[in-house]
Amino acid sequence: MDTRLITTATMLEGYRIVEHLGIVRGITVRSRSVLGNFAGGIQAFFGGQISVYINLCEKARQEAHFYMIEHAEQAGANAIINMRYDANEVMAGITEVLAYGTAVRVEKI
Numbered sequence: 001m002d003t004r005l006i007t008t009a010t011m012l013e014g015y016r017i018v019e020h021l022g023i024v025r026g027i028t029v030r031s032r033s034v035l036g037n038f039a040g041g042i043q044a045f046f047g048g049q050i051s052v053y054i055n056l057c058e059k060a061r062q063e064a065h066f067y068m069i070e071h072a073e074q075a076g077a078n079a080i081i082n083m084r085y086d087a088n089e090v091m092a093g094i095t096e097v098l099a100y101g102t103a104v105r106v107e108k109i
Helices: 034-046 051-075
Strands: 015-031 079-091 094-108
Touching: 015 051, 015 079, 051 079, 051 094
Parallel strands: none
Antiparallel strands: 015 094, 079 094
């Protein structure tokens, strides 16, 4: 996707949707290492932000977002509308992150 137009809205200001290409998604499944969980436990004990988990979550979202863009490019899209994230715990300590939206082709108005 050359322009990487991605929005959580159902429209793109200044663009006209010329073709809907369907739902696209990117998924990743991540876990923290034993050492990472230990460090997270220490941070949780003292309270406040738990940076090892913030970093894990951010990497998982970025990876899912990247895979969603790849899927949209394969479909021939130049934009994604109505983009969302979802996350589920697959099992204790293992989380699935899903990025999804509607792939479209748009033209500048």
